[in-house]
Amino acid sequence: MTFQKLNILPAILKVLDEEQYVSPTPIQEQVIPLILEGKDVLGCAQTGTGKTAAFAVPILQQLEFRKDIKTKVIRALILTPTRELAIQVGDNFTRYGSYLNLSCTTIFGGVSQVSQVKALKRGSDILIATPGRLLDLMNQNLINLEHLEIFVLDEADRMLDMGFVHDVKKIVNCIPAKRQTLLFSATMPKSIQQLANNLLTNPSYINVSPVSSASQSITQSVYFVEKNDKEQLLSKLLNDSGVLRSLVFTRTKRGANQVVKNLMNQGILAAAIHGNKSQNARQKALDDFKQNALRVLVATDIAARGVDIDDLPHVVNYDLPNIPETYVHRIGRTGRGGKKGIAVSFCSNEEKIDLKSIEKLIGTKLSISSI
Template sequence: MSFKDLQLINPLLKAIEEQGYTIPTLVQQKTIPLVLAKKDVITSAQTGTGKTAAFALPILQLLFEKQDAPKGGKKIKALIVSPTRELALQIGNNFKAYGRHTNLRATVIFGGTSIEPQIDVLTKGVDILVATPGRLIDLHKQEMVDLSHVEILVLDEADLMLDMGFIDDVKHIESLCPKQKQILLFSATMPFKVEQLANTILTQPERIEVAQTSSAAKTVGQILYYVPKRNKIELCLHLLRNEIKGSILIFRRTKFGVDKLEQTLIKNGYQVETLHGDKSQTDRQTALKKFKSGMVNILIVTDVAARGIDINELDAVINFDLPNIPETYVHRIGRTGRAGNSGMSYSFCSADEKNYVQTIQQLIQVQIPVEEQHPYPLDPKAKAIVHKPKQSGSKHKKGRKSQASKKKKKRWY
């Protein structure tokens, strides 16, 4: 099947060709015709399956006939809500690339950066708005965003949006748009919360499921290392010296963990960049640019910061901390071995993470091979370290007087 078979118009076909794409991915083949038919759609597909184009192309086509501004200027006809700034920027870039032979105008708004330039663009009028929930609601309160003309609402990475606590924001945004509209919901996984949200706001949606999210990429080799928590950094350095080469993405659970590992690797002479929620937008973009251009070959990230970043040509993923949600593991390792390339994933498991390995293996239906020949093996009997809560206050009993002093009833006062 070609993009032409999907009944796309020439200005879009030309832009797709210029981007170097020839054959639509499975998610595009299934989603585009339904969006063009103006149906509500729920698509369950992982990052890296080409889902942005699956909604961007048909939206551009549906708005193409109305692309010339009426007297009052352009109105927001399509709204795409995205959980993170990186993802929003990426979606915005896709709209610009695919819509370059149309007169449709798209812009991106997100927090963590100056609001004035975003207001300027909105005042001039746009057809397509890509936004993160917080900044969108801020601008709506300031009456800088008018959602009363929205015809198509897209909720991208819905599962992540709900994980990040945006459920009330999403419902509020949906209520600010007209009742009659087309809604497209994209989610990598379909937990109960996403199903509930879909049931409350979508009308008789068509469902599309592409490649069960549980199937770990076939082109990714997986290795598991059992290692004491305190030795994880040494094991990481050992593998970087002897085994893992090329462009490497390292996942840590916390921002603190990301920073700590970055300092150690830099001390050991590695070229490293990091991504996490506390970084400014400029720092994030600089870090991504350096990694994509090959100026640095190691990028250390948290799951939330990494979600939706488009990085091709990855050689390896290191799960420095194992995720407690098994689907997250599938996402992480799926970032390497894309588009038919092969890649490797290395996972470090300490005593307190053994349960995570079990749930991951149940989900992917694969026994992950264990590498026992390494300098920092974990004692098979090792138990998870339980940190006792600190006792508050003094270790001495209440009342500082000794028994003897209490007996001496006579006081000098």
């Protein structure tokens, strides 16, 4: 299968060729034709499977075909749970639409709204937004969604985990009932099924991997370690393994800061991203990590959504998540695009119940490692 066989516009194919996209991933191969046909889609796919391109490419194509000669209005809305993911999705839309005459605006909280409002006033065909900032600007009558044609709810499971379900419902009540709706999620718990039933009309359900599974390209293991010994274990792994870059997950913001402090004291360049960090600080840490200026990025789950890094070899669960689906999200940062990845978890006595829930969800026991 090639992208040409998916009947994609030459202007978009040119970008895909420049980005060295050789052939569509399974989610892209199945979803793109459905979206081009105007169907509602419920897609379940792990992170790193090319999900963003699966909806961005056909949305751009549809909007290009159905151009309105009037003043630019928002015709597609992509709702994401975090700032980082909004930025990533916005960058992808801009890149894939490089040779099209369509504009894209990204809005999120944590920064001044001034520049975002200016961009909106210039007119935009596509809006990528986080729920809080979108509702805020809607309440100020700065955003009009009455011309919306396509609505995308990205990372729906994470959206619900973060308590955005009421915000999502408020937004849905303000958009046209006649629209195309696309819902994507890495996992498919009952809550997502219920949300899909309320949002989608006769949807096509696409599941490109077993529900709540991890990529087969990721080697997973667990270290049983006392809570107070985790710092020493992390240092030993980083020093012994020779891994250049590692993404480390902690459960709390305070924990992330403490891990960074300990690593820096040992001469290991590290930075944290979490909700208490400013957007500029978070973006700088992420950029430095991508450019190998940092060896370790320590993140909480909320901040890590949208961390899209090529060739990330190593993910460490310094603290196990208490929501098992979150484990799938975390380790999906590595092993992307079929590349090999390593996911290591630290498990204290208090976290053994969390480990049991994770293993039940993914349907396998993690191999036990020791120093």
